[in-house]
Amino acid sequence: LSLLVFNGWKVWTEVTKEAPDNAVVVELVGKQFNWLVRYPGKDQKLGKHNYLKTDELNTVGIDFTDRNSFDDFMAGEVHVPVNTPVLFKIRARDVLHSVFAPHFRLKMDAVPGMPTKFWFIPTKTTADMKAITGNPEFTYEIACTEVCGPGHFGMRMKMVVDDEDEFAAWASSQQSFLAKNPDYLRAVPDKLK
Numbered sequence: 244l245s246l247l248v249f250n251g252w253k254v255w256t257e258v259t260k261e262a263p264d265n266a267v268v269v270e271l272v273g274k275q276f277n278w279l280v281r282y283p284g285k286d287q288k289l290g291k292h293n294y295l296k297t298d299e300l301n302t303v304g305i306d307f308t309d310r311n312s313f314d315d316f317m318a319g320e321v322h323v324p325v326n327t328p329v330l331f332k333i334r335a336r337d338v339l340h341s342v343f344a345p346h347f348r349l350k351m352d353a354v355p356g357m358p359t360k361f362w363f364i365p366t367k368t369t370a371d372m373k374a375i376t377g378n379p380e381f382t383y384e385i386a387c388t389e390v391c392g393p394g395h396f397g398m399r400m401k402m403v404v405d406d407e408d409e410f411a412a413w414a415s416s417q418q419s420f421l422a423k424n425p426d427y428l429r430a431v432p433d434k435l436k
Contacts (some may be wrong), residue, residue: 259359266329267323267328268282269332270303272335273335275391280317281420305420307427307428325404334355334358336355339391342385345386369383
């Protein structure tokens, strides 16, 4: 039992330590009953969030008093590059959720008021896995494994592992939250406009 605990502690320490500097940051926010995904923009710095700023459109509470949030963008699915460290910053908006990426053997709770994180390196693109499995419909997914209410069963999100060029093209094609929702410019302090 001691060996199991020690080996488990070593793995836990590895996935929760500071991610490498070149890690792609993805924020995952659990809410009943879906995942919200936010990426840093071109500056590669994820802006701050504030639960008091959460509303119908600003579902993750992006804080526009932080300059780093100006180019952050939301996505309808998770995209990550292959052979590159990926840091998942995880939080919950309402009740306990749990991020589960079964093909990467990763699981981490999303706890309201207590951000968690883990990092990993995907080694096979979605296209590679389609070829390996012989399944043209193969998709990576993120699911919730913490029973979080009556809609828990549907709390899944598609995850795409791209090659580096595909990921760069996808990320550069995304429009920032502020560009899509210019009314939020009123939340930017005058000194930062």
